[in-house]
Amino acid sequence: MRLSRYFLPVLKETPAEAQIASHRLMLRAGMIKQASAGIYSWLPLGLKVMRRIEAIVHEEQARAGHVPILMPTLQSSDLWRETGRYDAFGEEMLRITDRGGREMLYTPTAEELVTDIFRANVSSYRDLPLTLYQIQWKFRDEIRPRFGVMRGREFLMKDGYNFDLTEADAMHAYNRHLVSYLRTYERMGLQAIPMRADSGAIGGDNTHEFLVLAETGESEVFYDSAVTELTFGDREIDYDDMAQCQGVLEEFTTRYARTDETHDQAKFEAQVPEERRRSARGIEVGQIFYFGTKYSEPMGATVQGPDGKPVPVHMGSHGIGVSRLVGAIIEASHDEKGIIWPEGVTPFHAGIVNLRQGDPSTDSACEGIYKQLAVEGLEALYDDRAERAGAKFATMDLIGLPWRITVGPRGLANGKIELTSRRTGESEEMAPEAAIARLKDVYGCAAT
């Protein structure tokens, strides 16, 4: 993308209303614009990051064998009355009356609707296991929306629902989600720690939240510092292998790690040696639940079991905060100059800064690099504006592309450009071909 043809309205001033880094930086980098309280328009740069996050979620869900659907944002209240949640949910649910006087709502979650899809179409245990998921907009009418997309009212969420014949099968689905979430967050450059949590309005006893440690997190968390040393890495996983998935769950959840809702100080002290006890703040970026037959029983979502008798299915639901993750990643990865995108979610793979726009030799070198990167499957943002170098560097630092290629007349006279890492700030002079080869290597299979 050529910046002269893009829409990147960066702000010079720090917006007064933004209290935390991600909110400030998303506004300054021209990623979002507030439309009304807790509701945002996603400008091109912000949307691009969100789409990268969505793509990772979709890929990891497919790998786990989960099937994508898309449910509407508005639902009738009828289904919610079947489970009693229409009255129970409280004021965070946005209630709407349509022109025909029907009671509708903007969905904050979709257990009822997906259970209705299931009961209308599945009747035999032979069609199980089944996990359906979607990435769709949700609405929660927060009384005090704040922190930008971190606590917005309209937000994009991945929500998945498993349907299984037995509790054991449903717990495997739970474990499968845990494993796929670990992979998902790591691909985004995040360490998200599964912690025992409270189930809130969804219900059930088994639930883990995934938390990214950050000073601005809304939850207080208590954990054994050993959990921060665990990584999933690139190990092979067979999502049909119940023992293997169970093993990963045990590895990642046996040590003490809880949000304040479920924290037990006595247990904490008994289980964790003092030097490994930590308390900190965390940002919730996902949650998994097993709640058994809480929805299938009242809604009559049964299948015929192997013995011919009807059995209510065992269910769980599993969420990832997609739009919130854009903010969470920034909270975890920024400095005083701006955002530092992890390679997995960066909106552009590299930035190209032309130090002397209009000079035939720098222009043609930039064009050549820009086009060759595209051929290699790498997308660059080429700052082709007639701006001074300082302004171009400041913009690139602010928007946080992990790699910058700087092209100036002096280096070019020796056949060299400069490749700079946003994270380390280190620059290296090299031939354009070498820089392209380096970037191909950095992005590896993700870009090809």
Add this chain to the structure above:
Amino acid sequence: MRLSRYFLPVLKETPAEAQIASHRLMLRAGMIKQASAGIYSWLPLGLKVMRRIEAIVHEEQARAGHVPILMPTLQSSDLWRETGRYDAFGEEMLRITDRGGREMLYTPTAEELVTDIFRANVSSYRDLPLTLYQIQWKFRDEIRPRFGVMRGREFLMKDGYNFDLTEADAMHAYNRHLVSYLRTYERMGLQAIPMRADSGAIGGDNTHEFLVLAETGESEVFYDSAVTELTFGDREIDYDDMAQCQGVLEEFTTRYARTDETHDQAKFEAQVPEERRRSARGIEVGQIFYFGTKYSEPMGATVQGPDGKPVPVHMGSHGIGVSRLVGAIIEASHDEKGIIWPEGVTPFHAGIVNLRQGDPSTDSACEGIYKQLAVEGLEALYDDRAERAGAKFATMDLIGLPWRITVGPRGLANGKIELTSRRTGESEEMAPEAAIARLKDVYGCAAT
């Protein structure tokens, strides 16, 4: 995708409530399920087609130089009061009161919000031309929703908005959209004819609707039969070339073609020789508008012109009915057995039918073909269920994949499988490698 692991709830019965072919077939093929009146859940097969359509729209928008953003589904009424449309829009606009008592609405279109984004961020003519677009859910509270996704209440739409310094520039944006829409529809296997139309709630005098001729269309249309012979084809286009885009507009819109709203019988008879006069029904799948300063003036969306003086920008808006297109394509392409997807939007590139599931030789041949297709970038739906052949064929015909590979023990003894075209019904015996080569050829660059 292996069918045993997919969620494809096909119906044997024809649903009584469905009056038109696309609605019937989408329900029977397990593509959608009604959630409430005029509101649908998209099941895996339906969602996959919609995503293919979205991808084509995004690609063609990028080619035309338009920049994607994403605006929220809920908006405050404030902006709509600035243009007077909050009162003018009528009952199709779903009005909502949030818990703080604020008047909100579920956006039926987004001229006001995008103009607000523009005025907050763009101040110089040097940043023009600019076209921002999104693919986002909209809501229109139809009094009588019907025909499935063809006239639903919650629907997915591409809406784009151009901002230009002069009327001439804005008319170039209009022409650019016309050209890109012609390409977009043709890639979906549709002939969508631009016809002079009425501008309704959007406003302005210049507007064309794109109509697909079909008996079930909601609009009566009148046209010179010569317009049905025009195709855009694979000609090269430079979207910056004003004369070239204007030439395409003239080629496609000079001959008489109008919806009943703007039909003029006297002109029709004067301009079109009797033997070429046609009246028929059409499905609206898109519309482009030029409305000048209708929104920029009341909202104060001005830029500093070359002479330093503020000028209200000239705008237009441009829509494609993304979810509706799924139905429109089916209306244009089906037979008594089911859907016939054009290659450009098919949910899977081919179906694989194993005539003797459980037989080691057919199983292994099917697996091999399935995996090799994936290597070539082609996605197959492999019917690996223990069903009889007749049921498998009926499902494949119903869901309409353009190509079917049938693997049976008899053919396999001679190293042959059968490749069948859904459109012509013709089958040909050949080696598996030959079938894969044929499919690679059919899908060409689209799949690689």
